[in-house]
Amino acid sequence: MADDTHDIPAPKPMIEVENLTKLYGNRPAIRDVSFTVGRGEIVGFLGPNGAGKSTTMRILAGFLAATGGTVRVAGHDVADASREVRRRVGFMPENNPLHSDMRVREYLKFRARLKGLGRQASRDRVDEVIEQFDLTDAARQMIGELSKGYRQRVGLADALVHEPAVIILDEPTIGLDPHQVRTVRQCIKQLAENHTVLISSHILPEVEVTCTKLMIFHEGRVVAADTPANLERTLGGQQRITVELEAEPGVLETAWEEMAEVEHYRITPAEGRYQRCRLTPRDGLDLRPEIAALARTRDWPLRELTRDRHTLEDIFVHITRKDED
Amino acid sequence: MGTFITLTRRELAGHFLSFRGYVILAGVQFLLGLSLLLIVDALNNRPFDLPITEKFPSTGLFWLVLLLVTPVITMRTFAREKSTGTFETLMTTPVSDLQVVLAKFSGAFGFYLLTFLPMAAFPFILKHYAAVFPEVDAGPVASTFLGIALIGSFFIALGCFASSLTRSQIVAAMASFTLGTGIFMVGLLGEISPPTDTPLYAALRYISVLEHMKDFSSGIIDTRHIVFYLSLTAVFLFLTCQVIGSRRWK
Numbered sequence: 384m385a386d387d388t389h390d391i392p393a394p395k396p397m398i399e400v401e402n403l404t405k406l407y408g409n410r411p412a413i414r415d416v417s418f419t420v421g422r423g424e425i426v427g428f429l430g431p432n433g434a435g436k437s438t439t440m441r442i443l444a445g446f447l448a449a450t451g452g453t454v455r456v457a458g459h460d461v462a463d464a465s466r467e468v469r470r471r472v473g474f475m476p477e478n479n480p481l482h483s484d485m486r487v488r489e490y491l492k493f494r495a496r497l498k499g500l501g502r503q504a505s506r507d508r509v510d511e512v513i514e515q516f517d518l519t520d521a522a523r524q525m526i527g528e529l530s531k532g533y534r535q536r537v538g539l540a541d542a543l544v545h546e547p548a549v550i551i552l553d554e555p556t557i558g559l560d561p562h563q564v565r566t567v568r569q570c571i572k573q574l575a576e577n578h579t580v581l582i583s584s585h586i587l588p589e590v591e592v593t594c595t596k597l598m599i600f601h602e603g604r605v606v607a608a609d610t611p612a613n614l615e616r617t618l619g620g621q622q623r624i625t626v627e628l629e630a631e632p633g634v635l636e637t638a639w640e641e642m643a644e645v646e647h648y649r650i651t652p653a654e655g656r657y658q659r660c661r662l663t664p665r666d667g668l669d670l671r672p673e674i675a676a677l678a679r680t681r682d683w684p685l686r687e688l689t690r691d692r693h694t695l696e697d698i699f700v701h702i703t704r705k706d707e708d
Numbered sequence: 709m710g711t712f713i714t715l716t717r718r719e720l721a722g723h724f725l726s727f728r729g730y731v732i733l734a735g736v737q738f739l740l741g742l743s744l745l746l747i748v749d750a751l752n753n754r755p756f757d758l759p760i761t762e763k764f765p766s767t768g769l770f771w772l773v774l775l776l777v778t779p780v781i782t783m784r785t786f787a788r789e790k791s792t793g794t795f796e797t798l799m800t801t802p803v804s805d806l807q808v809v810l811a812k813f814s815g816a817f818g819f820y821l822l823t824f825l826p827m828a829a830f831p832f833i834l835k836h837y838a839a840v841f842p843e844v845d846a847g848p849v850a851s852t853f854l855g856i857a858l859i860g861s862f863f864i865a866l867g868c869f870a871s872s873l874t875r876s877q878i879v880a881a882m883a884s885f886t887l888g889t890g891i892f893m894v895g896l897l898g899e900i901s902p903p904t905d906t907p908l909y910a911a912l913r914y915i916s917v918l919e920h921m922k923d924f925s926s927g928i929i930d931t932r933h934i935v936f937y938l939s940l941t942a943v944f945l946f947l948t949c950q951v952i953g954s955r956r957w958k
Contacts, residue, residue: 444800448956465956469802476800480793484725496714497801541797 395458397422397549397579398443403452405438412438414603415452420596422548425575427590428583430600436583437477439600440551443581444474457548470499473542473578477553479535483527487518487537490526491544498545505544512540516570532563539570543578550574552582556589568593599702606702624662626674627653627687635660638677644668657686712807712814719815723781729819732780736773736823743769744830751838759848760834765921770856773823774863775888781820782867783881785812786952790875805952809868809945817864824856848927855924858937859917863888865944872951892917 396419403416413435420426428436441447442454445465453460459467482490488509495505513522516536521529526537535555542550555571556564571593574580584590590597591611599607599614607614628635632650635658639648647663664670671688678685723729746767747760764770789795798808831844863884870884871877898912898919913919920933 441796446796446800446955466802466804469800472800474797474800476793476796478793480797482722482794483792484722493714493718494797494801497711497798497803499711499802 396420397424397457398581399453399455400439400443401453403439403442403454404450405435405442405447406450411603416603416605417452418598418605418608420579420581422579423575423577424596425571425580425582425594427594427597428581428600429585429587429590429597430583431585434600435603436600437553440474440553440581440583441476443549444472444551445469446474446476470545471548473545473547473550475538475542475550475552475555478557479538479555481526481534481537481541483525485526486523487526487529488513488522490537491540494541495544500545508544508546512544515543516540531558532560532566535559535563535567536570539567543574547578549579549581552580554583554585556584556586564589601702622664622669623691624664624670624674625687625689625691626660626662626678626685627657628660628678629656629684629686630658630681632658638681642670642673642677644670644673657684659687711803712811715803715807715811716814716818719785719812720818722784722815723819726784728780728784732777732819733823736777737826739769739773740824740827740830743767744833747830748834748838751834759925759927760831760844761848761852761925761927762922763925764852765855765918765925770921771892771918774859775885775892777823778820778860778863778867778888779870779881779884782816782864782871782884783877784871785816785868786872786948787874787877787880791877799952799955805949809872809949809952813865813868813945813948816868817861820860820864821857824853828853845927848925851927851929852925854929855921855933858924858934859921861941862937862944865941865948866891869944869948869951872948891915895919 398418398420400419401417404414405412416435416439428439430436438447442449442461443456445461445468448462453462455461456468457471459471461468482493485493491509491512492505495508496502500508513519516539518533518536518540521533521537524533526534529537539552539555542552552571556567559567568589571580571582575595582590582593595610597607597609597611597614598605632652635650636648639645639650639660639662644665645662646665649661651659651661653659662670662674669690671690675685675688677683723732743764746769747763750763751760786795789798799805831849835844866887867880867884870887871880873883874880894912895916895918898909898916901909901912903909914932915936920930920936923930923933
C-alpha cells in the first residue's frame with residue numbers, strides 16, 4: 384500500500400474526471416464536468432456556495448456516487464473500486480468535522496487505524512503528523528476545547544495520516560483569522576511536494592497564492608480552468624499603471640508618446656508639483672521597471688508607481704456574469 | 709476485523725464519554741433496583757414456588773427500560789455523526805458499510821448489556837439477605853439474561869435503523885420509541901384479549917414480546933424465539949446498511 388505511488392507511470396494523471404454529472408432529485412448539482420489533475424499539482428476549486436465544488440469533492444472522495452460520468456483516482460474507478468480510492472485519498476470535508484469528545488492523539492490514532500494502518504505504523508505516523516502540524520502541545524487536549532486554528536491542523540493531520548497520494552480539502556481556511564490562514568496555507572504548500580492537492584474556496588486570493596491551477600465552478604459547471612496567471616491574462620483584460628512624477632506635463636506627454644508599449648495615457652495634476660499619469664499598456668504588459676528606469680535617467684522624483692491588478696475577483700465576476708447573460 | 713474492533717471500541721467508549729451515558733446507567737439502575745424491591749415485596753407477602761426470575765418481567769419495569777432506554781442508547785449512532793459531519797469523514801475511510809453498521813450496533817448493544825450487568829448480583833443479594841429463600845437455579849437466571857439480550861438486540865437494531873434515517877437525535881429516539889412501543893403493544897394486545905382459536909390470536913401470541921419474555925424468565929429456551937429475534941435483528945441491520953449505502957445510489 385505504501386508504494387502504490389510508484390505503480391502508475393508518471394505521465395498518467397492522478398485524477399481523471401469525465402463528464403461527471405450529479406443530480407439531487409431532478410436538480411443538477413454538477414453538470415458534465417471533465418478535468419484531469421496531474422501528480423503534484425495543487426488545484427483550487429473556486430466558486431460561490433452551491434456551485435458544485437463540494438459535491439465534486441465528495442464524489443472524488445468516494446462519499447457520494449455520481450449520476451453519470453466516470454472518475455478515476457490513481458487509476459482506480461471511484462464507482463467500482465471505491466475502497467481502493469478511499470485508501471489513496473485524504474479528505475477533509477467542509478467545516479472540518481471532528482469528534483469533540485476525543486483527545487487529539489487518540490483521535491488521530493483512531494483515524495489511522497480506520498485507514499488501515501497497523502498498530503505500530505499508526506503510532507509512528509501519528510507522531511509524525513503531530514510533529515509536522517505542530518500539535519505537540521495539544522496532543523493530550525480534548526478536541527472540543529481546541530481553538531479553530533488547532534482544530535484545522537488536526538483535520539489536516541487526519542487527512543494526511545495514511546500518506547495518501549491525493550489530498551482533498553473542502554474550504555480549509557474558512558473561519559480562521561489571518562494568522563491561522565497563513566499557517567494553514569503554508570501547511571498546504573508543503574503538502575504539494577509529495578501529494579496532489581485539491582482545495583476549494585470561495586475566497587479568491589486564498590487559492591490564487593497556493594494553487595498551480597484554478598478551476599472556476601459556476602452553477603454546476605467548470606467555466607474556466609487554467610493557471611492563476613493565465614486566467615488573469617486571458618480574462619482579466621488590460622491592467623493600468625498609475626505613476627506620480629514631478630515633471631512638466633508636456634515633457635511627460637512626449638515621454639509616454641515615445642514609449643511604444645503605452646497604448647493610452649492620461650495626465651492629471653496631483654497635489655504639489657506632481658503629475659498623476661494613468662497608463663494603459665499594450666497586451667497587459669508590466670511597464671513598471673521601464674518607468675522606474677526612465678524616472679531615474681531623467682531625474683524625475685517619483686512617489687508612486689502601482690499597477691491595478693485585475694484580481695481573480697474581477698475575473699470571477701466577469702465570467703459568472705457572462706454566464707448569466 | 710481490525711477496523712471493526714477499532715470502530716466498536718470507539719462506539720462503546722463514546723457512550724462513556726458523554727454525560728448522557730451516565731444518566732442512562734443511573735436511570736436503568738434505578739428501575740432495576742425498583743424491580744428488585746417489588747420482587748422482594750412479592751416474596752414477603754405471597755411466597756410462591758415459581759422460579760424467582762419469572763417475577764422479573766412481570767414487574768413491568770423491564771419493559772420500561774427496554775422501551776425508553778434503547779432509543780436513547782441508539783439515537784446517537786448515526787444521527788449524531790450525520791449532524792456533526794463526522795459521518796462524512798468516517799465513510800471516506802476505507803471501511804465498508806457493513807463494518808460501520810455492525811460496529812455501531814455492537815457498541816450500542818454492548819452498552820445495553822452493560823447497563824444490565826449489576827442485575828447479575830440480584831440473586832446473590834436476595835440469597836444473602838432473605839431469611840427463607842427459594843432455591844435460585846442458574847438455568848432460569850441464564851435464560852432470563854438470554855431473553856434480555858435477544859429482545860434487546862432487536863430493539864437496538866431497530867434504534868440503529870431509526871437513527872440512520874435522520875440527522876436529528878430526537879427524531880431518531882422518537883421514531884425508535886414509537887416503533888418499539890408499537891411492537892410491544894401488539895404483544896400486549898395478545899395478552900389482554902380473551903383467548904380464542906383464531907389464527908389472528910395465534911399470530912399475536914407468536915409475535916408477543918411479553919409472551920417470549922415470560923418463557924425466557926421461566927427457564928424455557930424456545931428456538932423459535934431465538935430465531936425470531938436474531939432474524940429481526942438481521943433484517944433491521946440489513947435495512948440500516950441499505951440506508952447507509954443509499955447515499956451512493958445514483
